[in-house]
Amino acid sequence: MLDMKTIEPCVVVIFGANGNLSRRKLIPALFRLDVAKRLPEKMAIVGCSLEPWNDDQWIEEVSGMLQSRFPGGLDEEVFKRFRARLHYHPNPPGSGDAYQNLQKKLEETPGFSPNLVFYMAVRPSEFPSIIDKLGTVGLLKQNKGWCRVVIEKPFGYDLLSAQTLQRSLYHHLNEPQIYRIDHYLGKGTVQNVIVFRFANILFEPLWNNHYIDHVQITHSETLGVEGRADYYEGVGALRDMIQSHLLQLLALVAMEPPVTLSAEHLRDEKVKVLKAIRPITQNSVHAHAFRGQYTAGIIDGKPVPGYLDEPGVAPDSTTETYAALKLFIDNWRWAGVPFYLRTGKRMAENSSAICIRFKSPPRDLLRHSHRELPHPNWILLGIQPDDCLKMEIQVKVPGLDLNTRTLSLDATYRKSSEEDYDAYEGLLLDVMQGDHSLFLRIDEVEWAWRAVDPIIKVWAMERGFINGYQAGSWGPRGTYRLFDNEDQFWRHSLNPEGGDLQAY
Structure with a gap:
């Protein structure tokens, strides 16, 4: 760091x-x-x-x-x-x-x-x-x-290739010499997740399955493959973003407090989370994973081609440019809490965020005064382009009637006078200093591959069809089937008025 x-x-x-x-x-x-x-x-x-x-x-x-x-x-x-x-x-x-x-x-x-x-x-x-x-x-x-x-990254293309690559590296290197870089972990807001979790006792009593309904981790891009089709055709959204970046964010959100913030203690706790992810069997892939591929659409008022029309893309390609997963962490703290991960190219906005939704009160005392469904509490950690920390609570609307509205408590931490730095600056310094804290250990890599390997295998066999979604939208229709309850929807905005927006 x-x-x-x-x-x-x-x-x-x-x-x-x-x-x-x-x-x-x-x-x-x-x-x-x-x-x-x-x-x-x-x-x-x-x-x-x-x-x-x-x-x-x-x-x-x-x-x-x-x-x-x-x-x-x-x-x-x-x-x-x-x-x-x-x-x-x-x-x-x-x-x-x-x-x-x-x-x-x-x-x-x-x-x-x-x-x-x-x-x-x-x-x-x-x-x-x-x-x-x-x-x-x-x-x-x-x-x-x-x-x-x-x-x-990518460190391999599946678990077997990652293990094969690692064996080849061990011929000349030992583990402390190897720095597997994930530039996402160098972002200031990602590191702020650690501070948010472990420097504030305020949330620790609530950080479990008694109070949290579900967690959403999103990375969306308006860009397409940008001339990198030869790379992307062999990788896809699941490998490119979820197996590395988003599973790392999941580990930071869900891990137990480490003994210290030293590299090994920090990575030990992340590995425990990845090990606790409930295995997805090949028979249950469709209940836990959804993929899509962008078609022609409008981005920033300009028409853009579909993925199959991009230079270098095979005309019958079923490479996913959108992927969404539902994962469960089978440990004491998170038992029963779904973690929803999604990423996509040619989406409506450039946005990376962690959105944590809390359960509704066990008894809604204001149910007779509500004119609409009650709004749950959220904690929102914006990563890019809005690096922010927000919390949504309900307050009374001024007036004679007992009506409520959502108020966002904004704890954006960067002052206008404070200069930010690029993720690579911090990570390059860490390498020169010998600090492994924000780099991946081999067991982290292997357990992350184990989480997505069954999905990779099933999608590789099912090459006859892939869901399309229009460029400039929020993804393919049908992703709602990943949610456990009818009142769960993708969070598309960090603003209260854009809170629960149904994802088709």
């Missing part, structure tokens, strides 16, 4: 340095850390990609990346300091001595620290090959300094 610990000098080597992730996230994040003077003076950044560039060409590329991300201009002094950190190593396909040359560069360049971070900003299929070659030339040994490897 982002703090002011001293960082040892190190060399950050980015594989896929000319790729989308490096351009959009990693290089800008490292630059912002340099602006904030959070990088050690002798830290170096080595870009490693297929292009046969030299250092000057790489520096020119980085300058273009940053100018496009910071249209207001770059501070000349900071950029001068940053560009002095930049080095480049070409890694063309078929080169037999590229990794030996990389070893020589890292070990013999004056001023380079023996501490190494290797960031795998490449396709997941390339992880084992790169790590094997690094290990073969001895770059993963920790003889003179520490060595850490950062791996982006």
Whole structure:
């Protein structure tokens, strides 16, 4: 987690340095850390990609990346300091001595620290090959300094592939060297879930199945596949978002208080939650999971194509762009409380939120004065774009009659004068500091795959039909069958007037 610990000098080597992730996230994040003077003076950044560039060409590329991300201009002094950190190593396909040359560069360049971070900003299929070659030339040994490897999701495509990938990594790495990054966990509001849960005793007596009716965790996007169909066709919404990001949010909401907030104690409690998720049998998949695929529609007043019309998508594809699940956590605290998870592309809004609905009072004393159904209490944790904390309660409407309305208590925590940071900034600092708290341990990954594996298998066999939903809507019709009670509906808004909105 982002703090002011001293960082040892190190060399950050980015594989896929000319790729989308490096351009959009990693290089800008490292630059912002340099602006904030959070990088050690002798830290170096080595870009490693297929292009046969030299250092000057790489520096020119980085300058273009940053100018496009910071249209207001770059501070000349900071950029001068940053560009002095930049080095480049070409890694063309078929080169037999590229990794030996990389070893020589890292070990013999004056001023380079023996501490190494290797960031795998490449396709997941390339992880084992790169790590094997690094290990073969001895770059993963920790003889003179520490060595850490950062791996982006997806970590495998199912439980078996995740275990196979892990075995290949263990040939050259031990578990403390591996940082499985989930950028979602680096978001300030996600970390605020931990603070909300464990720094406020106010809610702890209510945080159980006696008072909570159900929990909804939503991530919706207005974007489509944005030219990434070759990746998305093999992944889909269930793997892309639910297996990683949303199950992590579920674990943070549901876990027991850890002994401390150290990495191992925190991850121990998250694993306990994932282990307690009730297994979904293949026969019960349709009662617990729903999938859909967007069709042509209107987003922000402009027509957009359907998924099957996107470049690179197979005309008969049944890859889901929308997925919704109902999960149960079979432990003492959460027995009987459904957790509803959903994600989708080309939805009505960009929104990520955790919505916790409380049960109705055991006896409604105001039932004779209600002109409509009573409204339950909610706790709403907005993650993006509205990072907020709200609580909805019922109050009396001014006047002679005893009528009620919903009042939202807004505890938005960021002040206008406080600067936010990108998730990758904090996570990169954590890697350099050796803090695993917001990174996934292998047993977390495996138990998350176990939760969704039966669904993956059934959907893979059922390739004849998938529900469609119009781009710009809130998803396919029929998702109501996931709910246990008639008064449960998807929460589409963080505002009281947009509270319970039926999801078809």
